[in-house]
Amino acid sequence: MNKILLGLLIGAALGAVDGCTAWFYPEVRAQLAGIIVGSTIKGLIAGVAAGIFARKVNSIPLGIMFGLAVGFVLAFLVAYMQHDHYIAIILPGSIVGLIVGYATQKYGAAPATAR
């Protein structure tokens, strides 16, 4: 599977899981659907960014750092807009970025070179 598609799928899946955990917080349970959609999009963006990065740079450590940074920035923006739950949003969001950064580098297929 190519790196961008792989990043997209893993980012979306982990983002959705991340969003679903909002169910455990009764104060935001009413907005669960919106949180899941938002979190999925956040994971999806991180995954695509990590996938594009993996196509340009072939290095697992750099891929992990890039994914971590993208995940952190996106999660920070979400937490900043809510002014609450900083740790509960930023920590998992960053780790989702780290995981897609690793997965796109390790398992994504490089594009075929033109002959």
Place this chain on the structure above:
Amino acid sequence: MSVASVAQHSMRHLSDKAITRLRSGAEAPDLNGTRYRLIGEVGRGGMGVVYAAEDEILQRRVALKVLNASRFEGGLANRLLREARVLARLEHPGIVPVHEVGTLADGRVFYTMKFVEGKRLDQYIESVDSTPDRLRIFLRICDAVAFAHTRGVLHRDLKPANVMVGPFGEVLVMDWGLAKILADAIRDEPDRRDDSIPSLPADGDDSNSWGTGHGRVMGTPGYMSPEQASGEIELLDARADIFSLGALLRYLLTEHLPAGSPSRRDRSLDAICAKACATGREQRYSAVQDLAADVSRYLDGLAVSAHSESIFDKLARFYRKYRFFIWLIAAYLLMRVLLIVVVKH
């Protein structure tokens, strides 16, 4: 004391080492009239002796193989010449290149080849602990043997002692003295014939005296296919070498394991070895490329053709391939649960 008795007394006290030294000195090839200067002996086989020599024109070290002085006879001289010619037609990075063939002043045939500084495979793998690294070495051996097969040459004596690994990890298949030229390969090369040079006869051809004919068993027990061990020369084809490669693979997976390391055997690799070493040649891989492809698939974490997997085998293979990623996801989910617990309290 007479001179004769003194000499007899001295002879009685010659050590075995001294006798060996004297003998090797007597057997040392006379390189006068050639471009080579003898450096020393590096190896000895049933047919010939390999010396290190210096090419004085190109100023490089070469390996010089010459018939053993005690076995200096026409048939063996032809065998050595034949070996050199087999090597000459096999230009491949995994096969040691031959430089020159000639005759020494004493009439012995010799040929020179690249001097390989490295270790024999059986010594080299003592320092290779990882199974994938051992399998990658095996794939490079397969590559060289597959190339030889495309040129119509069977090695017939593949074993760890006949593979060298150089200082930069280069893998070279050595000792093509028992190689068999397939008749098809000779027929396919009519344009390369030169009337002044005797052509390479195919083995099994009654008219040649160079080959290793029907009923003569040549090879190494344990690495020889059943048809080779029974001397059925006309039955030999690529599958005889595939048998030897299977035995070589088994050796690489079982020998010189680091102390306390778990067994390297798993069902897929066992199945590959079993298929390559099947008693009936019809059950073996039909080409070296197929054997190599199965080993490559194993290295890539894919299913191999030699083994039909159960669902548990598939799950185990999936886990082996994505082990780190699975643990990463598990750690993430655990972290998520712990975070919920901590925030709630």
